[in-house]
Amino acid sequence: MKITQSNINDLQAELKVVITPEDYQEKVDKELKNYRKNAEIPGFRKGKVPMSVINKKYRIPVLVDQVNKLLQEDLYKYISSEKVKVLGSPMPKDSQQVDWENTSTFTFEFEIGLSPDLDVKITKKDKVKYYQIQADNKLVDNYANDIAKRYGAMSKPEISEEGDLVFCEIVQIDVDGNVMENGVRNEATVSMDFISDKKIKKQFIGVTEGDSFIVNVMKAFSNHTDLSAMLNITHDQLHDLSSEDFQFTVKNVSRIKPSEMNLELFEKVYGKDSVKTEKEFKAKIKDEAERSFVPESDRMLKNDVVTYLIDKIKFDMPDEFLKRWLVHTSEKKVTLEQIESEYDMYSKSLRWQLIENNILENYNVKV
Numbered sequence: 231m232k233i234t235q236s237n238i239n240d241l242q243a244e245l246k247v248v249i250t251p252e253d254y255q256e257k258v259d260k261e262l263k264n265y266r267k268n269a270e271i272p273g274f275r276k277g278k279v280p281m282s283v284i285n286k287k288y289r290i291p292v293l294v295d296q297v298n299k300l301l302q303e304d305l306y307k308y309i310s311s312e313k314v315k316v317l318g319s320p321m322p323k324d325s326q327q328v329d330w331e332n333t334s335t336f337t338f339e340f341e342i343g344l345s346p347d348l349d350v351k352i353t354k355k356d357k358v359k360y361y362q363i364q365a366d367n368k369l370v371d372n373y374a375n376d377i378a379k380r381y382g383a384m385s386k387p388e389i390s391e392e393g394d395l396v397f398c399e400i401v402q403i404d405v406d407g408n409v410m411e412n413g414v415r416n417e418a419t420v421s422m423d424f425i426s427d428k429k430i431k432k433q434f435i436g437v438t439e440g441d442s443f444i445v446n447v448m449k450a451f452s453n454h455t456d457l458s459a460m461l462n463i464t465h466d467q468l469h470d471l472s473s474e475d476f477q478f479t480v481k482n483v484s485r486i487k488p489s490e491m492n493l494e495l496f497e498k499v500y501g502k503d504s505v506k507t508e509k510e511f512k513a514k515i516k517d518e519a520e521r522s523f524v525p526e527s528d529r530m531l532k533n534d535v536v537t538y539l540i541d542k543i544k545f546d547m548p549d550e551f552l553k554r555w556l557v558h559t560s561e562k563k564v565t566l567e568q569i570e571s572e573y574d575m576y577s578k579s580l581r582w583q584l585i586e587n588n589i590l591e592n593y594n595v596k597v
Contacts, residue, residue: 233308241548245340315345318555343548348588363523365516378488395484396420416462426452442479
């Protein structure tokens with residue numbers, strides 16, 4: 231087998247692969263003999279089929295298979311041994327017709343995109359801000375109130391007030407207000423805090439056991455994940471509802487009386503002698519909240535570093551080749567126009583990959 235590389239420019243080249251009978255014939259003959267051992271053809275005993283019959287029936291498929299295996303294996307061996315920095319993968323040139331019946335020496339031609347030469351240097355002048363997200367007083371107060379509710383006392387009032395939990399039977403109704411025979415039906419607790427529509431929220435205030443009212447659930451609840459759970463249906467089923475109106479019948483009302491901000495609460499949450507005052511309690515909450523924001527700050531930093539380096543380090547890529555290669559390798563049928571509309575995003579991702587790899591290599595960073 232002979233492989234030759236012809237550079238078109240600094241970013242694109244062609245590979246020409248010539249495969250001769252010396253490369254494949256022995257493997258083809260061996261495979262055909264294996265076929266003969268196992269072939270079951272009417273008129274012949276197993277293992278006794280004449281090779282002329284085997285050749286006529288199986289030679290071309292076996293030849294195609296063996297040549298393609300050799301082609302793939304040796305092509306990538308060449309790229310590895312010659313240290314060819316390829317972007318994408320080798321792409322067959324258009325309009326290559328192979329005459330498998332009458333040809334013994336096969337020639338294949340490929341286009342390849344070449345990675346640009348990079349030498350990324352990071353200095354003290356390269357600076358990107360790291361943002362620390364702070365928990366303000368309002369957020370800390372909300373967290374503290376949520377904790378107080380979590381450790382609060384539960385009661386069962388007869389009539390609901392704002393902020394209560396209302397346990398309801400929920401059934402789907404049609405446009406005429408009748409219960410749908412095969413409609414959605416479930417029992418669930420409705421938290422008024424999660425109702426986004428103010429008018430609908432008022433429907434849950436001042437109700438008692440046995441009261442019924444109609445609610446458009448898609449209007450009432452903006453969080454569709456929570457709504458799906460409340461109705462006990464999937465997200466897809468939620469968005470395929472034949473009717474968004476549901477009848478809510480109150481079964482009971484629950485009210486949480488928040489725990490007082492005292493030592494008993496502090497010890498339940500953080501253990502004995504850890505927090506003694508409300509000020510210390512909120513300081514602890516603030517610290518925990520801000521530590522929970524660190525991953526978000528880290529993500530923001532990474533995004534800013536990527537954007538900064540992509541903007542700073544300019545280099546050319548074999549864009550036209552890569553666009554055609556993306557069309558060629560796509561699992562779904564796509565057009566060049568579709569690829570071009572999304573290419574900027576792909577290009578930035580590839581540029582960052584090249585920059586990152588060069589930084590790891592230059593600074594001997596092990597991941």
